[in-house]
Amino acid sequence: MSDPRPIGFFDSGLGGLTVLYSIRERFPSENFIYLGDTARLPYGTKSPETIRRYTEQCIRALLKFDVKAIVVACNSASTAILNSRGTEREIDSPVPLYNVIEPGAEVAIRTSTSKRIGVLGTRATVASNAYARAIEQREPNAIVFQQPAPLLVPLVEEGWESDPLTNLVIYRYLAPLMSQTIDTLILGCTHYPALREGIAKVAGSSIELVDSAMAIAQMLEKDFSQEEKLKIHTTDTSVKGRLTLYATDASPAMDQTAKRLMKDDHLDTFQGFDL
Amino acid sequence: MSDPRPIGFFDSGLGGLTVLYSIRERFPSENFIYLGDTARLPYGTKSPETIRRYTEQCIRALLKFDVKAIVVACNSASTAILNSRGTEREIDSPVPLYNVIEPGAEVAIRTSTSKRIGVLGTRATVASNAYARAIEQREPNAIVFQQPAPLLVPLVEEGWESDPLTNLVIYRYLAPLMSQTIDTLILGCTHYPALREGIAKVAGSSIELVDSAMAIAQMLEKDFSQEEKLKIHTTDTSVKGRLTLYATDASPAMDQTAKRLMKDDHLDTFQGFDL
Numbered sequence: 001m002s003d004p005r006p007i008g009f010f011d012s013g014l015g016g017l018t019v020l021y022s023i024r025e026r027f028p029s030e031n032f033i034y035l036g037d038t039a040r041l042p043y044g045t046k047s048p049e050t051i052r053r054y055t056e057q058c059i060r061a062l063l064k065f066d067v068k069a070i071v072v073a074c075n076s077a078s079t080a081i082l083n084s085r086g087t088e089r090e091i092d093s094p095v096p097l098y099n100v101i102e103p104g105a106e107v108a109i110r111t112s113t114s115k116r117i118g119v120l121g122t123r124a125t126v127a128s129n130a131y132a133r134a135i136e137q138r139e140p141n142a143i144v145f146q147q148p149a150p151l152l153v154p155l156v157e158e159g160w161e162s163d164p165l166t167n168l169v170i171y172r173y174l175a176p177l178m179s180q181t182i183d184t185l186i187l188g189c190t191h192y193p194a195l196r197e198g199i200a201k202v203a204g205s206s207i208e209l210v211d212s213a214m215a216i217a218q219m220l221e222k223d224f225s226q227e228e229k230l231k232i233h234t235t236d237t238s239v240k241g242r243l244t245l246y247a248t249d250a251s252p253a254m255d256q257t258a259k260r261l262m263k264d265d266h267l268d269t270f271q272g273f274d275l
Numbered sequence: 276m277s278d279p280r281p282i283g284f285f286d287s288g289l290g291g292l293t294v295l296y297s298i299r300e301r302f303p304s305e306n307f308i309y310l311g312d313t314a315r316l317p318y319g320t321k322s323p324e325t326i327r328r329y330t331e332q333c334i335r336a337l338l339k340f341d342v343k344a345i346v347v348a349c350n351s352a353s354t355a356i357l358n359s360r361g362t363e364r365e366i367d368s369p370v371p372l373y374n375v376i377e378p379g380a381e382v383a384i385r386t387s388t389s390k391r392i393g394v395l396g397t398r399a400t401v402a403s404n405a406y407a408r409a410i411e412q413r414e415p416n417a418i419v420f421q422q423p424a425p426l427l428v429p430l431v432e433e434g435w436e437s438d439p440l441t442n443l444v445i446y447r448y449l450a451p452l453m454s455q456t457i458d459t460l461i462l463g464c465t466h467y468p469a470l471r472e473g474i475a476k477v478a479g480s481s482i483e484l485v486d487s488a489m490a491i492a493q494m495l496e497k498d499f500s501q502e503e504k505l506k507i508h509t510t511d512t513s514v515k516g517r518l519t520l521y522a523t524d525a526s527p528a529m530d531q532t533a534k535r536l537m538k539d540d541h542l543d544t545f546q547g548f549d550l
Contacts, residue, residue: 039325040315045432050314050524154429157320165443172440249325 003231006031006242008062008070012043012054014254015153015190016073017261019100019213020243023071026217027224027232029239033065035273039248042153043076044122044189051124052080056091057275069096069230071216075121075188079128096223096230103215104186105134111208112184115142118177118207120199121188123148131188145180149173149189156191162198170195170202178203186210246273278506281306281517283337283345287318287329289529290428290465291348292536294375294488295518298346299537301492302499302507304514308340310548314523317428318351319397319464326399327355331366332550344371344505346491350396350463354403371498371505378490379461380409386483387459390417393452393482395474396463398423406463420455424448424464431466437473445470445477453478461485521548 009020013036020034035058037043043051055077062070070093072078078099081091091097108117119131125148132144152173155166177185185207187193193211200209223229233241247254250270258267284295288311295309310333312318318326330352337345345368347353353374356366366372383392394406400423407419427448430441452460460482462468468486475484498504508516522529525545533542 039321041320045316046314047524047526150433151426151429154426158425165440165447168440168443249322251322 001227001231002234003068004031004233005066005068006033006244008032008065008067009034009073010037010055010058010062010070010077011035011072011074011190012037012041012077013074014038014257014261017258018190018193019071019073019216021262022213022217023220024241024243026221028241029233029237030241031233032241032243033062033067034243034245035062036245036247036254036270037275038250038254042122043074044124044153045150046124048080048124048128051076052091055080059091059093059097061273061275063094067095069098071098071220073100073190073216075100075190075212076124079125079130082130082134098216098219100190100212100216101130102134103219104188104210104212105131105138107215107218108184108186108210109135109139109142111210112142114181114183115139116180116182116184117142117144118180118182118185119144119146119188120149120152120173120177120185120192121146122153123150125188131186145177145182147173147177149192152195153189153191156194161194166195167198167202170198174199174202178207182207184208184210187212244268245270247271248273248275276502276506277509278343279306279508280341280343281308281519283307283340283342284309284348285312285330285333285337285345285352286310286349286465287312287316287352288349289313289532289536292533293465293468294346294348294491296537297488297492298495299516299518301496303516304508304512305516306508307516307518308337308342309518309520310337311520311522311529311545312550313525313529317397318349319399319428320425321399323355323399323403326351327366330355334366334368334372336548336550338369342370344373346373346375346495348375348465348491350375350465350487351399354400354405357405357409373491373494375465375487375491376405377409378494379463379485379487380406380413382490382493383459383461383485384410384414384417386485387417389456389458390414391455391457391459392417392419393455393457393460394419394421394463395424395427395448395452395460395467396421397428398425400463406461420452420457422448422452424467427470428464428466431469436469441470442473442477445473449474449477453482457482459483459485462487519543520545522546523548523550
C-alpha cells in the first residue's frame with residue numbers, strides 16, 4: 001500500500017533543511033513540505049511556554065496540508081514535544097510526530113562505550129534537560145554533560161564556519177565537556193553539523209560526534225519498514241517527489257541558503273506563509 | 276502645563292533599556308512604559324516587511340496605554356519608520372514618534388570634522404541605508420561607510436563584553452571602516468554601547484563614538500523645552516515617575532538583565548504582553 005501524502009517538516013529557520021536533505025536522500029520518491037518560522041527565529045533563546053506555543057501553531061499549520069507525518073527538525077522545538085514528562089507526548093497529533101531528541105539520544109547510547117555523553121545545544125535545549133532525560137530513561141548508567149553554545153548559530157549564519165575565530169569559540173565551549181572525558185558528543189542543533197570539521201578537530205579522535213539528522217533518518221527508515229506506522233509514497237524509484245518550501249518571513253537570501261544546505265540547484269523558492 | 280501621560284518605549288528586546296536609562300536620568304519625574312518584543316527578537320536579521328509589521332503592532336499596542344510620545348529605541352525598527360522616503364514618515368502616529376536614527380545622524384554630523392562617518396549596525400539597519408540617507412540629507416558633503424556586525428549582539432548576550440575573543444571580532448568588523456579613515460563612528464544598535472570600551476580600544480583616539488541613547492535624550496530635551504511639541508509631567512522634581520515593563524516573552528532572566536542595564540535594584544519585574 002502506498003501513501004502519496006507529503007511528510008511535513010518544521011524548523012524555526014532553515015537549519016532543518018540539513019535534516020530534510022538526509023531523509024530525502026534515502027527516500028527520494030517522497031513528497032515533502034517544509035515550514036521555517038523565520039519571522040520569529042531563533043527559538044533557542046526563548047521561554048519554554050513561547051517555544052511550545054510556536055511549535056503547536058506550526059504543527060497545526062502542517063496538518064492542514066494533509067501530511068502523513070511531521071518531523072520537528074528543530075532541537076529547541078523538539079523539547080516542547082517531550083517536555084517534563086519524558087517520553088509521554090506534550091503535544092497531540094493525529095499523525096506520527098517525530099522529534100530530533102529521541103533518535104539523537106538513541107544513537108548516542110549505541111555509539112558510546114563509556115556512557116559519558118556530552119550535549120552541545122542552544123540555551124533552551126540545554127535548560128529543558130530533554131536530551132539528558134531521553135538518554136537516562138533508556139540507559140540509567142549513562143552520565144550526561146550539557147553545554148549551551150549560543151554563539152555557534154550566529155557564527156554559522158555569518159559564514160565563518162572555517163574561521164580560526166570560530167575554532168576558538170568551539171574550544172571555549174568544548175573544554176568543560178572534554179574535562180569530563182566524554183566519548184560521545186551530540187550536536188544538538190541543526191546548525192552545528194556545518195561546524196563538524198572544527199568541532200571534530202577540537203574534540204579529537206577519542207570523541208564520536210552524533211548528528212541528529214542521521215539519527216532521525218534511520219528512525220524513519222525503520223518506521224517505513226514496519227508498514228503499519230508509516231507507508232512510503234511509491235515503490236517506483238523513478239518517481240521524484242515534490243518539495244514545497246514555506247517560510248513565515250521569506251526572502252531571496254533564504255533561497256540561496258536553501259540551495260547551499262540542500263546541495264541542489266533545482267529547488268523551488270520559498271513561499272511566504274502567515275501563521 | 277503638565278502632562279502626566281507616560282512616554283512609551285519600544286524595542287525588539289531589552290537593549291532599548293539603555294536608551295530609557297539615559298532619558299530617565301534627565302527626566303526622572305516622567306512616567307514610562309517599556310515594551311520589549313522578546314518573543315520575536317531579533318529584528319535585525321528579518322525582512323523590511325516583517326520588521327515594519329512588528330513595529331506597527333508595537334506602536335499600536337503602546338498607543339492603547341494613552342502615551343504622549345513613543346520612542347522607537349531599536350535601530351532596526353527605526354528603519355521601518357524612515358524607510359525609503361527619507362524624512363517622510365512611513366508609519367503614522369497621533370503622538371510624536373521618535374526614532375534613534377535621526378538623532379544619531381545629527382550628532383554624528385556635529386561630531387565629525389572630516390564628514391567621513393562610519394556606521395556599525397545589524398544586517399537590517401545597514402541594508403535599509405537609513406543612517407546614510409539621514410546623514411546625506413542633512414550634510415550632502417558627508418560620506419558614509421556602513422558595516423553590518425551581526426555577531427556583536429550575541430556576544431553581548433553571552434556576557435563576553437570584555438573577552439579577548441570579542442575584541443578580535445570587533446577588530447574584524449572595524450578594519451574596513453578604519454581603512455576609510457572615518458573620524459566618527461555611530462554605534463547603530465542598542466547593544467553596542469555595552470562594547471564601548473572594546474570598540475574604543477580598537478578604533479583608537481582618532482575616531483569619536485556616537486551613541487544613539489545620548490542623541491535621542493538630547494532631542495527629547497529640546498522638544499520638552501518647546502512646550503507645543505511635548506509637555507513634561509511635572510516641575511516638582513521630588514516626584515519620582517513610574518516605570519512599567521512589558522515583554523511579549525517575559526522571564527525571570529530578563530528581570531536580571533533589566534536591573535543590570537538600568538543600574539537600578541528597584542525595578543518592577545516584566546509583565547507578559549500578548550500582541
